[in-house]
Amino acid sequence: VGPDVIDIRKLYGQTGKFTYDSGFLSTASCNSKITYIDGDKGELLYRGYPIEDLANNCDFLEVCFLLINGSLPNAKQKKDFEELVIHHTMVHEQMQFFLRGFRRDAHPMSVLTGLVGAMAAFYHDAIDYAQPKAREIAQIRLIAKMPTLVAMAYKYSIGQPFVYPNNSLSYTANFMRMMFANPCEEYKINPVLVRALDRIFILHADHEQNASTSTVRLCGSSGTNPFAAISAGIACLWGAAHGGANEACLQMLEDIQANGGVEKIGEFITQVKDKNSSVRLMGFGHRVYKNFDPRAKLMRETCYEVLKEMGLENDPLFKLAMTLEKIALEDEYFVSRKLYPNVDFYSGIVQRALGIPTEMFTCIFALARTVGWIAQWEEMITDPEYKIGRPRQLYVGETTRKVPNLSDRK
Ligand code: ACO
Numbered sequence: 198v199g200p201d202v203i204d205i206r207k208l209y210g211q212t213g214k215f216t217y218d219s220g221f222l223s224t225a226s227c228n229s230k231i232t233y234i235d236g237d238k239g240e241l242l243y244r245g246y247p248i249e250d251l252a253n254n255c256d257f258l259e260v261c262f263l264l265i266n267g268s269l270p271n272a273k274q275k276k277d278f279e280e281l282v283i284h285h286t287m288v289h290e291q292m293q294f295f296l297r298g299f300r301r302d303a304h305p306m307s308v309l310t311g312l313v314g315a316m317a318a319f320y321h322d323a324i325d326y327a328q329p330k331a332r333e334i335a336q337i338r339l340i341a342k343m344p345t346l347v348a349m350a351y352k353y354s355i356g357q358p359f360v361y362p363n364n365s366l367s368y369t370a371n372f373m374r375m376m377f378a379n380p381c382e383e384y385k386i387n388p389v390l391v392r393a394l395d396r397i398f399i400l401h402a403d404h405e406q407n408a409s410t411s412t413v414r415l416c417g418s419s420g421t422n423p424f425a426a427i428s429a430g431i432a433c434l435w436g437a438a439h440g441g442a443n444e445a446c447l448q449m450l451e452d453i454q455a456n457g458g459v460e461k462i463g464e465f466i467t468q469v470k471d472k473n474s475s476v477r478l479m480g481f482g483h484r485v486y487k488n489f490d491p492r493a494k495l496m497r498e499t500c501y502e503v504l505k506e507m508g509l510e511n512d513p514l515f516k517l518a519m520t521l522e523k524i525a526l527e528d529e530y531f532v533s534r535k536l537y538p539n540v541d542f543y544s545g546i547v548q549r550a551l552g553i554p555t556e557m558f559t560c561i562f563a564l565a566r567t568v569g570w571i572a573q574w575e576e577m578i579t580d581p582e583y584k585i586g587r588p589r590q591l592y593v594g595e596t597t598r599k600v601p602n603l604s605d606r607k
Contacts, residue, residue, distance in 0.1 A: 217591045225406075226586070227414065231264060231572050232405040236485035241492065243403060244268070252495050257398040257565070258282060258368050261340055264403055264572040279368070285341035286362035286371065288349070289319040296353055305560050306435040308350045314428035316342070324422055326578065335423045336571045343564045344368065348375035351557055369395040372564075377552060389506040390551055393499050394561075397547065400492040400540055401562050403569030407484075409434040413570040414577050415586040423574055430570045431563045437479070440562040446480035447545035447555050450514050450521070458513065459520050470530045478525060480542030482534070492540035500543045503550045515546050 201217045218224040233242040241248040244263050251260055255269070262270040262278050270278055295315055299308050317324070320338055323331035345362055352359050352375075360375045370391045378384035404410070412433040417426035434440035453465055469478045483490055504510050522538055525531045548558050577583050 215589045221406075221411075226411060227406065227577065228580070229405060229573065229576060230267070231576060232403045232569070234405055234485050236483070236487050239486060239489040239491050241404075248400065248491050249495065252396050252399050255399070256367070256369075257395045257402070260399050260402050261568040264568050265336065265575065281337055282341045282368065283362075283364045283371075285338050286345055286364060288342050288345050292319055292346075293349065293359060296349055299353070301354055301356065303354075305347075305350045305354060305557055306431065306441075306563070308353070309347065309560050309563060310428050310431045310435070312346045312350065313339075313343075313424055313431055315424075317422045317424040320424070326420070326422055332423070332575060332578070336575065339423065339427060339567050339571055343567050344372035345375060347557070347560045347564050348372060350560065351376055351554075354556075367391065367395075369398065373551075387506070389502060393503045393547055394551060396495065396499050397544055397561065398565040400495060400544075401565035403566070403572065406573075408436070408439050409566065410570060410573050413574055417574045417577060418583065418586040420585075423571065426574055427567060427570050430566070434563055434566065435559055440559045440566070442479055442539070443541035443545040443548070443558045443562065444555050446541050447514075447549060447558070449479045450517055450545070453521070454514055454517055459517055462517070462521050462524055465521075466524060466528060466530075470528075478521075478531070478536070480545070481525060481531065481538055482536040483539045486537065486539065487535040489537045490539040493538045493542055496540050496543040496547065497538075500547050500550075503547050507550050509550055512546070512550070514549070518542065518546060 202214055216224060231244065233245070234240065243251060243260065244267055246263070246269070251263075255263075258279055259270055259275060261282075262274065292312065292315070296308065296312060299311065316338070320335070323334045325331050326335070349359050358380055360378045360380075362371055363374055364371070366374060366386070370386045373386070373391060373394060374384050406414075409430040413426045413430035416429040417423065437445045453461055457464075465476075466478070468474050468476045500515065504512055504515055509515070522542065526537070531537075545555070545558055548561060549555070553561060
């Protein structure tokens with residue numbers, strides 16, 4: 198369905214036309230060379246490389262390099278980039294005092310939104326974003342410090358001491374250690390689990406002009422600093438229709454499990470299909486993918502690997518998810534609307550098996566998506582045609598009227 202073309206002369210007496218396209222169903226907001234999606238074919242490319250190839254052959258930092266620079270790193274570039282990122286994993290010591298101002302039971306996404314926004318105050322030495330060097334250092338700081346900030350937010354929420362980065366570890370192993378190490382015992386790195394989390398990061402790294410990325414672009418288009426723009430992206434990602442879906446999906450599975458499990462799936466599906474209920478099958482459906490979400494396939498594979506590694510092959514929640522998926526994929530309601538599992542349908546189960554609590558899921562997504570937001574922001578800032586984003590509206594309110602005296606108002 199194309200957008201309506203509206204002659205604004207009829208509305209405002211101005212010249213020209215604009216389109217009304219609520220939800221941006223058919224309107225491109227920018228040119229981009231970063232990510233390509235063919236929703237009908239179920240294809241996702243980062244800088245031309247299929248997501249399957251990247252997920253199977255690269256680690257997350259290589260994908261970060263690719264998204265930012267446009268090409269995969271060679272061996273030397275890879276080593277230099279890793280060293281550069283590792284060099285910046287520590288956060289300003291004052292940031293922990295800022296963090297301690299939050300309630301311990303606050304949702305970690307609200308804490309993360311605050312922490313990343315506050316980076317502009319802690320790292321204001323490179324605030325002139327017209328300078329390429331300043332942009333580069335801001336980008337590296339964001340990629341490097343996100344794992345530290347996410348882990349700090351988690352440790353704070355459970356009342357444990359912060360674990361400082363250990364720079365002899367890989368990016369993802371370092372993050373897992375900061376999340377799960379306990380000061381009283383040595384933390385053992387499990388390469389299968391590290392690889393699984395690294396894959397989650399790769400699959401979530403970018404997804405062209407989704408709601409949070411568009412938010413980062415719109416916010417950044419005013420010339421604000423990248424920390425502020427990415428903090429806005431995190432706030433947008435939090436919503437249940439977007440990044441919050443993995444949390445909502447796992448909650449949905451847990452609710453079904455608690456209320457009778459597999460036996461109750463039929464009842465739940467009936468509720469979802471009832472147009473008078475607002476219940477949705479979380480982890481299903483996508484604005485762009487109308488065949489399958491390629492990330493969901495990869496995540497399903499990872500799910501099997503992780504559950505096997507943890508000896509959780511018979512995990513009841515996983516079995517419930519598989520049955521729910523099968524029933525939905527055979528149901529006319531979902532088939533006719535082209536609703537398929539998206540990446541979030543399985544990522545929650547993987548994260549849960551890794552020991553990541555449900556309320557942290559969207560923070561993991563934000564950590565991974567930071568590089569995509571940065572790459573998109575940089576692409577916008579350096580586009581010679583870039584302008585401040587300023588959507589038009591279709592005004593449907595009152596026409597001009599006079600302010601009545603207070604005594605005459607009803
Ligand atoms: N469960 C039940 N019905 C659904 C679902 C769902 N998950 N998704 C869409 N529908 C139905 C709608 O009710 C609508 O039906 P109708 O035509 O009878 O009115 C039809 O399918 C089209 O739905 P829209 O909401 O118009 O589709 P849109 O493209 O705007 O929404 C979205 C996409 C938001 C992802 C939606 O499918 C949804 O809410 N899914 C559940 C949340 C989710 O999993 N989000 C994660 C997205 S992936 C990501 O962010 C990484």
